[in-house]
Every structure is written in structure tokens, then in C-alpha cells.
Amino acid sequence: MENKENSMQNNQPNENPKTENDLIPKLWEEVKKVYDPEIGLSIVDLGLVYDIWTEGNKAFVKMTLTSMGCPAGPFLEHEVKEACKRIEGIQEASVEITFSPPWDPREMASEEVKMMLGIF
16 A cells, blocks of 8 residues: 555545545545444444545545444445445445544544534
């Protein structure tokens, strides 16, 4: 992954002028449409997606799950791959599931999601 660009930190666009093209923001917007089926909220807003980058016509997504035993894991992985492939210019997608760092909604979720989950 020699051309990997850290596209977002804390859901903010990377200010690096080397960003490959405008695919990264489009990928984030499309992946944001994927909802956790148990919680009913966007996986991006939940803070489950850590990074998105491209290499050529392939998208890469690094994400986590709400828990190691999350039964929705295979479903979410499939949905994220399909979301990425809906973007013109992306023909393949790869999803890496990681638990480092572990998901913590108090630190990773958007303010709106924290309010919805009752985290103050």
C-alpha cells in the first residue's frame, strides 16, 4: 500500500494536497449510507470506519465492529464493499476489520450519535 493516503482523521477531510482525486470524499459519503442493522445508525457516524483510501481503481476501508463477536460483521463488510463499488472509478474494494483501537462510542461517535445513544 505504497500510495496510501490517510483520508480522514476524526471524520475530517485530509488537508494533504497529495490526495489522489475526488474519489475519497465520494467513498466516505457512500459508506456513510451503510447502517449498523442492530443500532440503526450510520457506521461512519458511529465511528466504526477508521480510514478509506484508494490505489488505482481499488478502494480500501479500515474499520471495526461494535464488538469482536458482532453478528453483523459479515453483513457490514459486504455492504461496505458494495457501497465502494457504486462509486464511478472503483472496480474493487477491500475491507480490513481491526479491533485496534477497540471501538469506544464515547470517543469515536459523532456528537449527534452520542446524544441518540444517551452518551453525555
